[in-house]
Amino acid sequence: MLALAVVLPLAGCATDSGSPDTAPSASGSSAVGGGTATAAPEVRAQLRVDGDIRQYLLHRPPAQAADGDGNGDGPKPLLIAFHGRGADAAELRAKTRLERAATARGMLVAFPEGLGHGWGAGAQATKQRPDPALDVRFTEALIKHLVRTERADPDQVYVAGFSNGGSMALRMAAERPALLAGAASVSGQLPTGDAAVEPTGPVPVMVVYGADDPVRPLAGLPSPPPDPEEPILPTRSARDSAAAFAAAGGAGEPVTREEKGYDRTVWRLGKDAPGGDRRSGGTVQLLVVDDAGHTWPGSTVPPPEGFGPVSKALDATDTILDFLTDPGPGH
Numbered sequence: 048m049l050a051l052a053v054v055l056p057l058a059g060c061a062t063d064s065g066s067p068d069t070a071p072s073a074s075g076s077s078a079v080g081g082g083t084a085t086a087a088p089e090v091r092a093q094l095r096v097d098g099d100i101r102q103y104l105l106h107r108p109p110a111q112a113a114d115g116d117g118n119g120d121g122p123k124p125l126l127i128a129f130h131g132r133g134a135d136a137a138e139l140r141a142k143t144r145l146e147r148a149a150t151a152r153g154m155l156v157a158f159p160e161g162l163g164h165g166w167g168a169g170a171q172a173t174k175q176r177p178d179p180a181l182d183v184r185f186t187e188a189l190i191k192h193l194v195r196t197e198r199a200d201p202d203q204v205y206v207a208g209f210s211n212g213g214s215m216a217l218r219m220a221a222e223r224p225a226l227l228a229g230a231a232s233v234s235g236q237l238p239t240g241d242a243a244v245e246p247t248g249p250v251p252v253m254v255v256y257g258a259d260d261p262v263r264p265l266a267g268l269p270s271p272p273p274d275p276e277e278p279i280l281p282t283r284s285a286r287d288s289a290a291a292f293a294a295a296g297g298a299g300e301p302v303t304r305e306e307k308g309y310d311r312t313v314w315r316l317g318k319d320a321p322g323g324d325r326r327s328g329g330t331v332q333l334l335v336v337d338d339a340g341h342t343w344p345g346s347t348v349p350p351p352e353g354f355g356p357v358s359k360a361l362d363a364t365d366t367i368l369d370f371l372t373d374p375g376p377g378h
Contacts, residue, residue, distance in 0.1 A: 089146070096188045097181060103159040103189060104136045106146040107197070122200035124154040124372070125193055127186060127219075129212030131234075132165040132277070139209060142348045148364045152372065155199050159189060161212070168214035168235075169242025169280040176277075179242075186219055190226065205371045207231040209343055210263065214238060214280075217252070217288060224248035224295075229329075229371040233363055234260060234341050236267055236282035237291060249296035249316050251329040251374030255363050256285040257339030261355050265335065286312070289333040298331060308360020309336040329374045336361055 088109070094101050108123060126149050130139035136158035140146055149156040163175065167182040186206070193199040204227055208216035213235020220230035221237065221244045229251040236254075238244050256265055267284040283291065289312070293301065297317030304311055312333040336344050340355015345362035 088150075094185075094189060094192055096185045097178075099162070099181075099185075101159065101162075101185050101189075102136075103157050104140065105158075105193070105197070106150055106156045108150040108153045108155065120198070122198050122203075124152070124203035125190065125197075125199035125205065126154050126156045126368075126371070127189065127204070127206045127216075128156060128158050129166055129206070129208030129215045130158065130161065130164075131208075131210035131212050132161075134209075134212075135164060136160050139212065142209070142343050142346050143364050145207070145364055145368075148368050152368060154368075155193060155197055157189060157193060159185070161215075163277065165277055166208075166211050166215035168211055168218050168244070169238035170218075170244055171238075171240075171242035171280070173278050182215060183219065183222060186215075187223065187226065203228050205229045205231075207367055207371070208233070208235055210234045210341065213254075214282070217254075217292075218244045220250045220252055220292065221246040221295075224250040229253075229374050231255070231367040231371060232288075233343055233367075234263060236263065236285055237288040238280040239267070239269070239283050240281040242280045246292045246295035249329070250292065251316065251331065251370070252289065252292040253332045253334065253367060253370045253374075254285050254289045255334045255336065255344065255361075255367070257342060257344075257355060257358070258335050258337055259339060259355055260341045261353065262341035285335070286333055289314070289331050293331040296329070296331060308338075308358060309334050332370065334361065334366070 146156050167176045167179050172179050194201050206216040206219045213232030216230050217232050231253040233255045267282045271279040293314035298314035301312045301314045314331040316329040336358045339358035342350045342357040344358040
């Protein structure tokens with residue numbers, strides 16, 4: 048079941064996460080804007096999916112950025128950005144400033160809220176998440192909704208995320224490659240073991256990872272510690288996560304080069320995998336950032352204690368958006 052809720056503008060929302068909206072109503076459906084030039088640039092909205100009322104923040108680009116002729120009516124690229132475990136949409140927005148960089152590129156950007164401040168990034172049912180596919184369906188419904196109501200371009204839908212949200216972005220890319228034009232993860236890896244997620248088709252993917260991540264090590268968490276709030280899933284290494292997407296995309300051998308402050312490994316997607324012709328020129332990339340922890344490179348927001356340093360050698364926000372909009376080997 049999918050229904051729309053009241054969509055409310057957020058005044059001064061650059062630092063304020065806002066409060067939960069009321070439940071969906073019939074009048075709310077008719078009040079939803081269509082992404083016109085007069086629509087509020089940022090709103091908090093709700094969507095009912097599988098009986099749950101799910102929330103998200105939506106940033107609309109200025110009409111001039113969204114459409115070259117200035118009328119704002121053309122289809123717009125869409126970025127779905129998943130926050131990390133224990134965080135929320137406002138925290139990810141402040142850490143990454145994705146909404147500024149994305150809207151400057153004429154992109155819609157939606158920050159969905161995870162249930163219990165987390166995401167079901169793995170395929171295994173748990174006590175906390177008895178339906179492990181719930182967040183996949185929510186993301187699909189959110190994309191469909193924004194295509195219909197905000198004129199998001201279904202051929203230019205991207206996902207990105209941090210930590211648990213990065214793993215959620217990778218799950219969407221793995222299980223719904225035809226839905227996406229690209230995906231990016233910062234400090235997030237593919238789940239493995241009983242919760243394993245396997246890429247099923249070609250899609251451009253970028254994995255950005257701190258070489259000194261103390262929370263989710265670069266080498267993965269084959270035997271993670273128990274978490275009383277919600278089990279921490281075992282994961283592949285960052286390289287194996289990227290390589291799995293490369294293999295699903297029919298890529299050849301990778302090429303690694305040193306850049307200032309990080310190493311970049313690139314796999315060029317082939318045309319042998321089913322659907323590979325749709326990804327002509329696309330790549331899978333792994334960026335391992337020197338002197339970086341479980342953090343978003345380039346962020347000005349101090350990380351929690353124990354998360355390690357923030358690298359200034361790389362602006363992850365611009366790097367990711369440049370890659371998503373042009374996923375060739377030069378980025």
